[in-house]
Amino acid sequence: MKQKLEEIRKDALAAIEGAQDSAALENLRVSYLGKKGQLTAVLKQMGKLSAEERPVIGQIANEVREALGGAISAQAEKLEKAALALRLKAEAVDVTIPGTPVELGHRHPLSLILDEAKDVFIGMGFSIAEGPEVELAEYNFTRLNTEEGHPARDWGDTFYITEDSSVLLRTQTSPMQVRAMETMPLPLRIIAPGRVYRKDEVDATHSPMFHQLEGLVVDKGITMADLKGTLETLVKRLYGPDSVVRFRPHHFPFTEPSCELDVQCFECKGQGCRVCKNEGWIELLGAGMVHPKVLEGCGIDTEVYSGFAFGIGLERMTMRRFSISDLRLIFENDMRFLAQF
Ligand code: DAH
Numbered sequence: 001m002k003q004k005l006e007e008i009r010k011d012a013l014a015a016i017e018g019a020q021d022s023a024a025l026e027n028l029r030v031s032y033l034g035k036k037g038q039l040t041a042v043l044k045q046m047g048k049l050s051a052e053e054r055p056v057i058g059q060i061a062n063e064v065r066e067a068l069g070g071a072i073s074a075q076a077e078k079l080e081k082a083a084l085a086l087r088l089k090a091e092a093v094d095v096t097i098p099g100t101p102v103e104l105g106h107r108h109p110l111s112l113i114l115d116e117a118k119d120v121f122i123g124m125g126f127s128i129a130e131g132p133e134v135e136l137a138e139y140n141f142t143r144l145n146t147e148e149g150h151p152a153r154d155w156g157d158t159f160y161i162t163e164d165s166s167v168l169l170r171t172q173t174s175p176m177q178v179r180a181m182e183t184m185p186l187p188l189r190i191i192a193p194g195r196v197y198r199k200d201e202v203d204a205t206h207s208p209m210f211h212q213l214e215g216l217v218v219d220k221g222i223t224m225a226d227l228k229g230t231l232e233t234l235v236k237r238l239y240g241p242d243s244v245v246r247f248r249p250h251h252f253p254f255t256e257p258s259c260e261l262d263v264q265c266f267e268c269k270g271q272g273c274r275v276c277k278n279e280g281w282i283e284l285l286g287a288g289m290v291h292p293k294v295l296e297g298c299g300i301d302t303e304v305y306s307g308f309a310f311g312i313g314l315e316r317m318t319m320r321r322f323s324i325s326d327l328r329l330i331f332e333n334d335m336r337f338l339a340q341f
Contacts, residue, residue: 001042001049001057008038009064016071022079029072039065109341110211110330113238113318114193117213120237121191124230126215129184129192131176137166139175144254145293152253159197159208169197173214174254177290177309180216181298186305187219193314204326211314218290218300218307224257227287227308231261235284238321239263244270246281255288255309266320275325282320285312 012032019025032039043061046054107115118128137160141153152158153165161167176192184190193213200206217226228247235245244264252258263284265276272278287310292302315327322341324330329337 001045001053002060004042005039005057005060005064008032008042009067012038012064012068013071016068016075019075019079022076025072025075025079029068032068033065039068106339106341108338109318109322109324110314112341113321114211114213114314116238117234117312117314117317118191118193120234121215124189124233126189126191129176129180129190130194131173131179131192133170133195133197134161135168135170135175137168139178140168140170140172143178143294143297144174145291146253150253157199159199170194171198172196172311173212174309174311176214177216177254177294178298181218181295181300186300187217188307189217189219191215202328204328207315207327207331209331210327213312213314215310215312216290216307217309218295218305220305222289222306222308224289224308227289227310230308231285231287231310235261235263238317239266245284250286250288252286252288254291254294255286256291258286258288261285261287261310263320266323267325282316284316284320285310287311 012028015028016025019028031037034040039061046057046061049057122128137153141150142148146152152171155165158171159169161169173192173194173196176190176194180188180190180192191213192215193211195209196212197209200208202208215230217230232245235243246262246264247259248262250258250260261284262281264270265273265280265282267273267275268280270280272280276282287308290307290309295302295305295307315330318324318330319327
């Protein structure tokens with residue numbers, strides 16, 4: 001039996017040292033030390049031994065078990081180290097290889113202009129409001145003094161969401177006037193930039209989606225002079241102090257009186273060219289004194305308060321500023337164009 005144990009010790013140690021991976025090592029552990037392993041089998045026969053032999057053999061058996069256990073742990077550690085060394089080598093990063101440059105992006109020209117405009121208005125004490133693009137006809141039209149049957153509500157011009165014409169994609173940012181007057185305390189000084197939608201064919205000056213920036217001021221004693229001063233300040237801050245503007249009478253249902261602001265053509269300085277369609281002026285925005293009906297519809301006392309409002313076409317502002325002659329360039333996302341700003 002002693003001989004058998006020595007044999008097991010010798011064979012097992014050799015096998016363990018030769019094991020090439022952890023699976024092989026585990027197989028060896030089972031086949032020697034497991035419940036049905038060779039060493040266990042020998043130990044099971046201890047009962048047949050004489051009383052003198054038993055402790056001697058027992059001691060040897062324990063030694064063999066410890067030796068095998070130790071050898072297995074040692075080999076496992078060795079295999080682990082080898083595997084780690086292999087992985088480190090395989091996954092090594094050469095920090096001296098030049099990196100792939102990440103191209104830094106930049107702002108879209110429309111965002112640049114919007115941020116500048118926001119800056120100017122915040123400087124004049126305005127705050128920024130935002131509202132839904134899917135809007136109620138109630139806000140987009142009715143409460144802006146544009147009753148049922150008004151040509152602006154035509155299905156040919158507006159993207160209606162519901163068959164009954166009660167929900168639509170807002171055609172202007174003006175509904176934000178009503179939303180602001182409904183929810184914010186007076187005095188009121190807000191701008192509300194955002195997308196608007198109209199059923200227009202795409203060409204050099206039209207797009208079914210574009211951006212407006214609405215403005216609204218309601219306070220005691222507001223007059224047309226405040227309107228003119230505010231908008232002239234904006235134009236001169238954005239386009240330089242030499243910019244020439246003119247206010248032209250116009251009609252909007254929700255303002256009275258109403259006007260449009262034109263800026264002298266940047267291309268021809270008023271001489272007339274392709275950009276200004278030979279007019280010498282480019283229309284930039286609509287504005288006016290908020291109609292008493294609109295104020296009263298929001299529960300504002302027109303004996304005490306008055307206000308002015310304006311709606312700016314952001315694309316037009318951007319085109320004017322960067323001398324862009326085709327609106328489509330703003331939306332096509334051609335990097336050759338965008339990279340210029
Ligand atoms: N909402 C008008 C449009 O889309 C622009 C406009 C005109 C806005 C006059 C105003 C305003 O606030 O007072 O054509």
